[in-house]
Amino acid sequence: MTADCDYSSEIKDKFLSLVDLLEYRARKHPNQNACTFLQDGETEVGRLTYKDLDQQARAIAAKLQNLDTIGSRALLLYPPGLEFIAAFLGCLYAGIVAVPAYPPRRNQNLSRLQAIVTDAQATLALTKASLISNLESSFVKEMELTKLRWLATDSIATNDLAGAWQKPQVTNNTLAFLQYTSGSTGTPKGVMVSHGNLLHNSALIHKCFAHTPNSQGVIWLPPYHDMGLIGGVLQPLFSGSSVTLMSPVDFLQRPYRWLQAISRYQATTSGGPNFAYDLCVRKIKPEQMADLDLSSWDVAFTGAEPVRAETLEQFAAKFAACGFRKEAFLPCYGLAEATLIVSGTQKTALPIIHRVSGTELEQNRVVASAGEEGTRAIVSCGQSWLNQEIAIVDPDSLTLCPANTVGEIWVSSLSIAQGYWNRPEETEQTFHAYLADRSAGPFLRTGDLGFLHNDELFITGRIKDLIIIRGQNHYPQDIELTVDKSHPALQPGCGAAFAVEVNGSERLVIIQEVKRSYLRKLNMKEIVENIRQAVAEQHGIQVYAAVIVKTGSIPKTSSGKIQRYACRSKFLTGNLDVVEDWSENPQGKAKFLHLHTEVESVLQKVLTSKLQK
Template identity: 60%
Template sequence: MKFSTLTDLLHYRSLNQHNKKNYTYLQDGETEAGSLTYQELELKARAIAASLQSLNATGERVLLLYPPGLESIAGFFGCLYAGAIAIPAYPPRPNQSLSRLQAIVTDSQAKVALTTTPLLAYLEGRFAENPELAKIHLLATDNIASDLGADWQKPTVSSDHLAFLQYTSGSTGTPKGVMISHGNLLHNLEISHQAGEFTSDSHTVTWLPFGHNTGLLTGVIQPLYSDFPVTIMSPLDFLQKPWRWLMAITRYKATQSLAPNFAYDLACFQTTAEQRAMLDLSSWELAVSGAEPVRAETLDRFVATFEPYGFRREAFNPAYGMAENVVGISLGLKKQLPIVHNIEKAALEQNRVVVAVGESESTQKIVSCGRTWLDQKILIVDPESLTPCSANQVGEIWVSSPSVAQGYWQQPEATEKTFQAYLADTGVGPFLRSGDLGFLLDGELFVTGRLKDLIIIRGRNHYPQDIELTVEKSHPALQPSCGAAFSVEVESEEQLVITQEIKETDLEKLNVDQVVKAIRQAVLQQHELQVYAVLLLNAGSIPKTSSNKIQRHACRVGFLDNSLDVVGQWYLTESKLYPSPEAEISHQQEFEQQSQTTETIQAWLVHKISQQLKINPQDIDVQEPLTSYALDSVQAVNISGELENWLGRRFSPSLLWDYSTIEKLTQHLVSGSEASDLDSSMDWNAEVILDPTICLGNRQVELVTEPAAIFLTGATGFLGAFLIQELLEQTQADIYCLVRSANEESGKRRIQKNLESYELWHENYSSRIIPVLGDISQSQLGLGDEQFQKLASQIDTIYHGAALLNYVFPYERFKPINVLGTQEVLRLASQVKVKPVHYISSVAVFESSAYDQKVVLESDQLAHSEGMYLGYSQSKWVAEKLVMMARDRGLPVCIYRPPFISGHSQTGVWNTDDIICRMIKTCIEMGSIADLDQKLDLSPVDYVSQAIVYLSRQKESLGKAFHLSNPQPINWKKLGDLLRSFGYKIEQLSYEDWQTQLENNVRSPENPLYPLLPFFVKRWTEKQLTITEIYQQSRRMQISCQETLAALANTDIVCPPMESNLLSTYLSYFKRSGFLTVISKQ
């Protein structure tokens, strides 16, 4: 059956095969964590499309910034159903440059980006740093209710309409978006369908990222087109343990899977004999190798390694393609042995093809990439004369096909040069110029190299001029415009080499190690590439043309024959880049025989990092930033996988990116082990250090009864939004809001967007909200001396609510914001004129076991910190002690301690990222709730904000603390009863049974409690209790709020109990916002 668009195709599948489960996601690469049927996918796509249409995104470009998972598939089709043009991309990692993403946005003029709720706040924070990205409207699609699809309007879309833009790894200043239409896609899908001989009984396993055209086509669109199921895992999970890929093929009896050449090598080098013994690869009929040059040595190695476990050599199917032709240009015949020829090297260097009888040192093995299919045509053309090459001659690969894309987005000159080539002798065309060199032999395409200087490593394209620019900026001793980046083959893999001139003035004092380290670190951070060799050259010696252009080819030749004028050099290693795990067994056994102490774990990390980098372990400083060691993503993820095996615990593949130094990573690993509990036994008083200059001194406190200017931190948070509204309504003051942003306009937009998200925004607020561009974690709040002093003189009162809230992070992650940020706020209060500080703390400061079974009054001293387990609680305790220390030095302060903050009591608006929201949703979805002897202390946000603003305006409040707890808390059993009263089927389980069910269910990032799983399962103390078990009511304190209630007695500010009416309001909001999609029986 013929279709003109992908949306027509999906609609057909949804109508006729609605219950067929086609997409399955493996969390951690092993555990099924979710699936999608055709009907579920279409319903989600329509709902997302309706949301996009409400943003006027039809015909516009829309960024896709998803983590690996099923939501990205729905987001892609949501764009198509909206008539928008999708732009698959990768969410930036922490500390990763935003330059590529900014270049894409600048070129495409995208106004909307789709993502998930867990990524939303992170992306908002990162985008605020960049004026261009700050304009993007971020939309979390996992919270969109499926019934919104009823509002979807079918757009007019034909086969000529663009489906998506695939941005190539072009020069960062001038990225190129390949325009791919529905017609291009459908033609290329039919080629793959016929070449692969796909049927509904086929099954593919993929880990390729959907941000790249190969992953998107093979893992998302081809299964839809050919109607077969696909099993998906994250690329990080594959890199962490390549065995997972092969095990998934075994488990699901997959018939095909595509991967770049390096992945087949990884599978050989990074699997053990024990792991391989568990495999059965006999179902694997089509092992496509593409996206980078295919090596004969890799094919031989993989067959030799995995043939005993069912893999057959004829399953290998090397292929060739490029984004400008959707994906596939040539593919081999199914079940045909790969064709490999020995070619004379000398002839090849002269662009001639001479096939040798046998293999020798003078020959080179070249693997066929298959043949053309359907009406697609491949020509070999002389790139200079633009005429067809004769037989047995190497030339540029040209392609003519309905798969050829429409050109480059908004770049007519580049489009004409690449997509509109014509033969000079006959005028036949147009053709796509690939920029790759090759030849045809017996109808088979052999790719020999690149016409351009493009570097392809691990399936990704890198332009040398980008890398060269990064290098020359990395150290002041390097001569600008006098470097060359190129690749060489080392042990069957492409590796990056840098040659760079040194300035003549720096030759005598040259520190080779320092310069090399700067180069390697810069290249890793900007391009995620490991450098194989760095050659520092004498001034004026790098090969150049007569017009002063760098001759990269001559540099490469000089590197290979040692003819360059080198003044300093560094090589990664001469040994294998991927050593066999068996070679490490004896060293690993040494570690396994030792206990897992701080010293042992740290030594293990040093050994593994030095092994990956091929450097002396003594050269590694555990207090140096991990980024300085230039580990690439493959190496970092490999280490986390080996760490899992050794410690017997699960870790995120991104573990090494989450900690700044080896020392801090070691501390995390030790504190996280079940046998230790370092943080809970620390003396937190040692952390309470307040700069002695923060004091009243000889000044008098002159309080302003009606402040004209109020300074607020935490303005983009949940409580912060309601405090802004309350302060604007109850005072005439201007509100100066600390916000991280590139400029005042984007900063104000962030604040407005936050207020809008909680249904609080009014246009008349705008003139009284003044963004202060800074950073709570930085000295002087990230402001310069002059600006800090100016702000200190302008404001009359401070409300400090900014805090990092997380139930998993260690204390060190909280300290810069929660502790040091509080010190800087107190510093601001003490400068120029003394200003009162209204500090928003938490009842979590009483987490210490010393308060167990006691009633804690507002007037009680904050004396105990022993037995505190959560990093958040520890940081709030230390911060509050700083505030008390400032109070003792004469500064006017007031402390407010809220419990869990719930949604607005009238509108139900709530921050659905909150742990209680996540708990309620999970309990409803799992159909169970834990039978906990534990009170649930929830105060609505309107009560908390109104109480804080009222109390802060009473002179008698200064110096006091107030407990904003709910005077009528409920327990979890009562919450379960209330939910059941609304028709939800919820079983009451013991905590142990509920925890087991939770661990079995919460394996997908899409599950609301996924980010908090460590909070529920980590065990502490010698009794090995979870936090929830520690907090059982029988062992916990009671928070008294009698003094607070007395202070509010003559107002209408009342905290409502968590009863049926209030819960009904919250559940209504959950449904209205799309947070909760499970329908009750009522």
Template identity: 55%
Template sequence: MQFNTLIDLLQYRTLNKPEQKTFTFLQDGETETNSLTYQTLEKQAKAIAANLQSLDAKGERVLLLYPPGLELMAGFFGCLYAGAIAIPASIPRPNQPISRLEAIATDAQAKFVLTTTPLLGYLQGRFAENSTLAKMQLLDSNNIIAQNMGVHWQEPTINGDTLAFLQYTSGSTGKPKGVMLSHQNILQNLAMGYEQSATTAESHTVTWLPFSHNTGLVVGMLQPLYGNFPVKIMSPLDFLQKPLRWLTAISRYKATQSLAPNFAYDLVCFQTTPEEREMLDLSSWELAVSGAEPVRAETIDRFASTFAPSGFRRQAFTPGYGMAESVMGISLGLTTEPPVILNIDKSEFTKNQIRVATDESESTQKIVSCGRAGSDEKILIVNPETLTECSSNQVGEIWVSSPSVAQGYWNRPEATVETFQNYLRETNEGPFLRTGDLGFLLNNELFVTGRLKDLIIIRGSNHYPQDIELTVDRSHQALRPSCGAAFSVEVESEEKLVIVQEVQETYLEQLDVEQVVNTIRQAVSQQHQLQVYGILLLKTGTIPKTSSNKIQRHACKAGFLEGSLDVVGKSIYQELDRQEKEKQATLDRKTLLATKPEKRQELLISHLQILISNILQVNPSQLDWEQPLTNMGLDSLTTVELSDILQDSLGTSFKATLIFE
């Protein structure tokens, strides 16, 4: 299917299938309350477009502030039909700061806001609080549609290179950046997704993803329009209140595909009962896409086994990878095969090297493939410092060349060059999009290992925060899954590891903070050979997240440093005071041998405690001396350091590994 613009696409559908009810909204996630045909959608879009044209809005940026439902669709296409640039955004909640919305409006120099009649009064009140937003013109799309202004619509002069919408990134630091997506960027990505997912007119989607973000917009509106198949839409809040609604809708409507982040697949495992699962029939589900956040092997295993009695087939699980800078999708797993999961060597992984292990063991970890590139796309793994292509067993930055790659960032020429216009140093091949994500390619499969800027480097070793977060997830039943963040802070010129983690609501009243933090420290030390400097346990539902439900590690770090997080328990190591630092280990072999035999062990233990405290730079009173040394966060470097000091002071020699035996 060849279309030049999204207007051409909707006009084609309206001409050929005018009465087809493609879009249906499920009130409370269960009851059909509203549907849209292609003809009705275009009629509403033309009415809104005519109104925008009367305001000379061609080329202007228009904020779309709509509640969950179908109404945003007319607002979005109304902008396109007017030649205006749509900006889907989240409605600020009562008592929520409107600084992000102000930043978007300021950056985009937006003049207009499209919304609904019920929201108009609320937004007028909130906008009055802010001098920037107060200048914007609020437009009631319900009232505009009722006036039937579509007869005055004039088709705009646009083409495939015309900007369709700006997707503002939900990054946690700095000002939000507007990704400039043209009509052809979007159509190319839709065509690639159509091919990769083996979509047909018989496909059927269920989605709860918000339209204020590119993934929800593509999955819930643009893909069904492009593929000419029906979609059932529910509010994200209805899903979160009762996750079973998502799978019930898939079962009820015999849906063939649905996309959700990793946490959603965990949520329905944890918050459904065997009796509820018995009522489901998921045998129609052919494409269960997991994307928008790291895909975990244990989630795939858990979901597949939990819902196998409901007819779900593991082969349907299809991890994918994408980002707003390339519309949505970049890679997708093969729909004809189960997910590709590797066991890789942990030690080599910390050195950015990949060595695939044949068997699973304590020295390996699992990593899930995010599929393969599309037919018109090229993915490279590049050393982010030398800008040269990595070998197949090396981790590097993921670079992408594709017709889907956006035009750049709105009004950010320097950021655009830095992100979108990159060339390999040796061959000058390009331009490529620098994703900022780390990964590797193996047998044409893309494995995403983490974010370049989120990488934790402690004592020369690389650690991925999501790996540490997974360890914390598993460590204690009081901790809320997928609601933690790991990051490093600088303490006296040295990077230290910090964990912030939400607690399950049912554990809040009788939370044993000491037990939980000790369990976390032991788990992280055992799995990653890292000492956890600080642990904050947070109240349920308070960890900083983006509006698309991604953990904001940078905001967590800022909250830790500023003391602004909602903490219910904490444990932070105190640094050695000057007196402790000056305490020297004076024990030597002569002194030890001169001590009475029954006192030697006590003296040696005291000596060892002083050495470990000095090496870890932690007050000895905060260390649990009853636990094994393996649980104290001694990595290979500190182990060697401790071994060397002991051997020198005691005038003997032994293997460093003896310390752990």
């Protein structure tokens, strides 16, 4: 599927980088509000105009240029807020590669952050003055982290330094920042995103969402994640519009704050992963809805995890009285390796839901179903936009899949990032794929499974997460949804399904959070029976082990995706925060886990030995 080229002449002719774009906005509309931040998700504590952003970026850049750090990598450790935006743009203005990350909590494991610093070879760390002492003391035991040079950007005198800024030579191909992947299936990798990638993907979002300078955004997504940064912070800059921001923690603590902000600012664009809409359905009370006016909301984007038809229906039904329209939903698909968005549905069109046979889907065949048992409802993630090409490819033969067949999603686009930082082999495999006959390419191999139907893209799962038992394919998200509904004590959207090898055969394991309100009255026998029966009836497979864990303990990515890889690893090493567990063969399970841990320990010693030589 190829989209018509509609890349605006303004982007082609005027701007080579985000630096050019912000300079233009500051000249054209210096006093227009660019971004507002809500403390506690409710109280305005700061605003920045386009001129403010430009001046702060110049001052931060001038300070960085004085440190002679052009081309180096700078770690950005900020809580959500306006300081992060100024620092990110300051890095771009200085010709420094930004590396966004979230400041660790006190006593938090620093292994992921240390891995990012080591991989990126970061030499600088930018943050707020109020955080420096805490961060430095947290890092003191980690060798790589103690080498960082610290700079508090909110202490920089904007008026004194802005005039000293020297504009760097920046082109479309200049590296803008490293977006470290969430690591839902493995070790985080730094995706190299250029200025050209950012401009093209911003144009794609602008086209798909039909944005104008009058658009108004409300964003709670984390700014160090691609959806929050590119879709939430940079898209308004591209569109010449305004955005109101809040911390994800403030949203999660009280989901009402999100819809309250949309109502208060009459936002046109806002969204998040499926779980955010589900949270609103479950947590917002009828009496809170009386003051909500959601009639202005015409782009309710949803992506980053499977979009569930049931959630769309429930949210639209609940908030219709507040003026929300179901056609505002805009399901979309994207990934960091494609900068952000790959596809999205038409604005103001009702979501397209394709009902197919679950049994046939397990054989990679797409067969329409009129509601028979085992029917699966899949929500379209829309079409391609601008000059992109989407292909569905057999991941083994590297040939195009026939119509109505599930395959790997491959993408060719100017939004495709430059590769993985310092990983040439993985870059070649993932970013430079060709069909077997070399008739088309290069493509990005997304690792996601899906199919095209009437030029609409439908996502069915992820290759690495696919569960194969007795030759049958099973999508973990389908099993997780079944488990969700099997007992009222289970926390929706907080479970993981994966396979482990037991005596030479793949067996199914379920990890599931329990609601806090059920902890004292937990009936494990009843829960396990319900889970086993539901999974057997709907998927035809037997559960080998079920582990009930504490609320909030399931590993998730920054965008809310379940980290099945991490869940599986914790299960195998016995590191889950277990409330109660059950196994088909408790003795066998214990031996199995012990053996796995021993093997892992031996492998670790071998690797350590090799590295020390």
